[in-house]
Amino acid sequence: MLAEIITIGDEILIGQIVDTNSAWIAQKLNTIGLRVKQISSVSDDREHILTALAEAHQRADVILITGGLGPTKDDITKKTLAEYFGVGLVENKEALENVERIFRRLRGTLTELLDVNKQQALVPENCQVIINKNGTAPGMWFNNDGRIYVSMPGVPHEMMYMVEESVIPKIKGALKLPFIVHKTILTAGEGESYLAEKIADIEDSLPPFIKLAYLPKLGQVRLRLSAYGDNESLLNNEVNEYVAKIVERVGNAVVSEEDITLEKAILNHMTENELTLSTAESCTGGYIAHLITQHAGSSKVYFGGAVSYSYELKESILGVNNETLWQYGAVSKETVTEMVEGALLNFKSDYAIAVTGIAGPDGGTPDKPVGTVWIGVANGEKTITKKFLFGNKRQQNIERSAIAALNMLNILLKEYKN
């Protein structure tokens, strides 16, 4: 059984928005054993949508469509779906009541609906309506020619609620699906080629129903094993066996045996060991704090920290000496040391991270070009500092600095493990 995702909307094709919906949907489908064969982004154009539907029909059993359902004139998905299935549009009572409910909630009272709002309740007559708890555009489920088609709005939180509450349960009820098992090993500090050479013989010995993929990103490589089949416990056993072999071989570069981010692996370890953390960020500008605090439960570990962009805040919040800043500069071993030790002292955490650097594009000097970053990590007993020279792209320098800082923290934590 295969699925296909079609996103409709010129905004993706002109690059104004990034399609995050598809990855999210693909993850959800994978958990129920439904593989995504292709993801296609097509324009708000009748003919193009018809072609995309016909091509998907050739390849997939389940076709999920997002976008193009807003109340405004550029949204033609609904009309085109009706044409594709050869049916007309009818007003759906439940969908209309939902439009009224949403407006009542938004406005406090139900004022007269605009015509464009009422049109949201029109649907192709062969569909089952999926109520949109968070918006006015209904979802639509179609059974046609042995395939399932589902059309949903492109607004992420509206689509997500529908997928979790209605679409996934309905698909599970309608199809007999195989099992898919994915296991991911997160490594840091070693390159893709090095890892590949190191585990070549293990990779060669994989059975045909297990695939290994290397997913490199910013100083990290994820090794993902995927197994497909009918016997879930057999798949799990086989995959776990190979995971164990790889973990043993790769050794110290392994950060986690779960498919989680570096900061989540750190949070898990620190939570288990009741350790606390604070941050002192200059060039990363709050990005490390954001990475940490996006995770539920981070407040058990993370006290908070400073985004000390200016000299003044480095002094007043972190206690960096004015002379240190003027003698060695804000981007120096001396300053980062005082930042990280100031964070420990002022924020009273067990561990701290500090980053100071030149993210660019301006601010570089011959001595300290754009991309120069000093990172410090410390606990009460030990302070480690390190200088990095990244590239000249601001956003990348911020991201790489954050990952490098988290890597350094992870290594320090390992050193003090047990």
Add this chain to the structure above:
Amino acid sequence: MLAEIITIGDEILIGQIVDTNSAWIAQKLNTIGLRVKQISSVSDDREHILTALAEAHQRADVILITGGLGPTKDDITKKTLAEYFGVGLVENKEALENVERIFRRLRGTLTELLDVNKQQALVPENCQVIINKNGTAPGMWFNNDGRIYVSMPGVPHEMMYMVEESVIPKIKGALKLPFIVHKTILTAGEGESYLAEKIADIEDSLPPFIKLAYLPKLGQVRLRLSAYGDNESLLNNEVNEYVAKIVERVGNAVVSEEDITLEKAILNHMTENELTLSTAESCTGGYIAHLITQHAGSSKVYFGGAVSYSYELKESILGVNNETLWQYGAVSKETVTEMVEGALLNFKSDYAIAVTGIAGPDGGTPDKPVGTVWIGVANGEKTITKKFLFGNKRQQNIERSAIAALNMLNILLKEYKN
């Protein structure tokens, strides 16, 4: 002239990574007047890649392919391209020298290359190699059957450098392209339907070569006008005329007439008026600081701030009274007022933002459910606070809180304009 983007790699189809490359490439192609017809993500599978290439060949003049060029065994793009074009693979001297150069840079000295590294220099014999300054996998340019095909690695910074330095200039040299003009108006605080009704007559009067699209996102709606044609100055004049009409009609909800983010519009205004900003974040955990500091030049406006996750840091960095926290709670009008006024006082900026709330999924109470957020903005003369009730998704609550806070700051700035 139309382009198509194909991304290769199971990691997108299982939702492990979000395809950000395609949006970035689409933006670049748009600036040179090349419209993207479709974006397709396909698996690391020979047959599927061949089908995708053949389908794209039917629709597009330029086909850009990313991904599947790593040194490891799951990457089969290169072999499949050679098969598609009916040619063999040859070792390319320049590409091999580049592999050696990269390894010398990484290791400090050139140690023996691994076989998998040398294989990076193998390319289909009909291609022109595009040197990869940032990695070992070469880019490949093919002219075939009246189409241009370009294959590039999927690692974003490697691909981006190639597109900017080589691919875009080569495409401009090879094709005669029409002009495309996009203008975007950023609005905040009004819904899509309201805006559509308000400018319906303007929309109806648009000439056929201008399209209007509504792009809603988190309390903001972007109105995008796109015009296609041969006469650049005519297109610009026509589009600007309609932009002016819409801006006048929509009035106060207009944040910017450029295609920029809300925080960038604020930064531009504050830079021009030499105003300074600091932040005091609890539930947004550094996300507002990150939004601001991702922009080059933000240090002229932004001093920094506190990520005060714990009670202690709210007191020690921001000067919030211990009694306020215990009497009213951390999520209260009283606390957010002391936070924002404490930021102004301690960080010595002209304006400040403070946010405190319950991002979830835990921490809610009957009185203050998950999603309750207090936001404050202030300058020396005025403090505005407001309570919001968002949903129960942590990541969304963080993003919505940040946008709501920036909206409130923008409104306060407008009030004090001139």
